[in-house]
Amino acid sequence: MASGDEEKAKVDLLEDNRIDSGIDSFKSLSKDEHYSKSVQELSPPEDGEVKDKLDSVTEERHDSAYISSSITVDNITDILKTCSIPGSQDTESAETSDHNEQEVNLNLLTTITDDGDTILHLAIIHEAVEFADRLIELFPKEVLDLQNNLYQTALHLATYLDLPAVVRRLLDKGAGLVLQDHDGNTPLHVACEQGRGECGSEMTRDIPPSQLTPVLEAQNWRGVTCLHLATLHKRHRLMKLLIKKGANLNVQEGTSGKTPLHMAVELHDVLAVTMLLNKGANVDAAMFNGCTPLHLAVGRQDATIANLLCQSGADQMIRNMEDETALDLADGNDDILALFPFDDIQISGRSVVGVNF
Incomplete structure (x- = not known):
């Protein structure tokens, strides 16, 4: 009994001392056993490793009532009632499989943390690339473009963490390039500021001028374009890329x-x-x-x-x-x-x- 009380005290102490980073914490994602197994895969082998990478590109989150699109927790479930993650279910009964598949999908779509992160945000944050790929295949464009409390989309985060393969998958699925985060930065702004050359190349490759020009002309809340940022941070490779693509x-x-x-x-x-x-x-x-x-x-x-x-x-x-x-x-x-x-x-x-x- 004493041992149980000690363990409880330790847990309480940890809870009291926990600081919400806005990235590493999230609500219980599901009670469904099929889904909880997938969620466990999000935990990185080295927590400190993820924290170190994110400390340089994230700041304390601020609560906001901002909604980036018409998609909300209440109506997400109506969008993908029939979507599935390929290969995520393997049951003998087709009827049971369909039911479980639908339940997993609903859990995935309705999971949004206090920081506004979707399960896709979390998969990218923890660099669970394979799981993120499966989610990208599952989710429609509207869900891919959901922004968290810092107005970051999955594309912003994939760029921050220098995951060009995920950036490519998001773009192939139609993720938006013009959405701006809490600093007014588009994902391409982030690439120029952080020196993510490969991600920047993905975001300008095979993009029609009609879609790319608004991104090149977009100014953040300080009135700075991508070319300004690339110049300010001496990202010469990205400067060449932007100039080649027609930046003013x-x-x-x-x-x-x-x-x-x-x-x-x-x-x-x-x-x-x-x-x-x-x-x-x-x-x-x-x-x-x-x-x-x-x-x-x-x-x-x-x-x-x-x-x-x-x-x-x-x-x-x-x-x-x-x-x-x-x-x-x-x-x-x-x-x-x-x-x-x-x-x-x-x-x-x-x-x-x-x-x-």
Whole structure:
């Protein structure tokens, strides 16, 4: 008896100390024995391994009444009354098999955790790829696109966890590319931010322009597109991919009006600057404050990038809203001043560039 009380005390202590991560916890999925066996397969061999991978890409969840589509816990069961997981049942009686199959399907579809995760979310979170594949085959598009409390779809999570095979299966089944999470990021945004090159390739492969263009143009809640994110995180492979697929090189982010070229200049990323210029980015694109990439390069005393911009035809006389040219920001840097011929000649207080006498 004492031993039983001790075990109960341990369990109570564990329950009291448990912190809801929003990912690892979920309700009892089913009382049906056929289904509970499949659920047990979701538990990873190393809990710490899953936690470590998710800590870097997930934050504390926030409760929300947001519903991502018309699918709810109440009406999911009406959608798939006849769906089944291939090979999941093996009974002698066809009638019993059909009944058990239907019951398992209903359990699968009506399982949504307090964090809004479906059984498919959980399978992907625990990297149970084979089980996830079977669920993808079972579920219709509407269920695949269900979003949890962080507005993440199964496609968001598969991208976070770098599971390109699952990404491919989801796309083949028609999973949406334009759905945005709580930061406004589409799955392709996630790929660019996290450096998931293979997942990004899957999300742009064999996708018609009519479907891909809205994704490439989509801005998250900070006004940032996928190309902006790839540039910010120096994902050069993904930058090449997005440019090849037709991403707008001169798109302005929503807070200050920076183009990808402005961002590459700020990061002193010579490779990205060269790539963008070679692909036709506007060398004189202006931010909301009137600053061009050359203003930023000179202001950061980056003679190498300033030289690249000048060689690409940057207009050295453009003035920002502070009425400053790039030369005004040189601050005596001889390497940069050398890029501006006749910089000591002024008319009405303004430098004259390229004057012939």
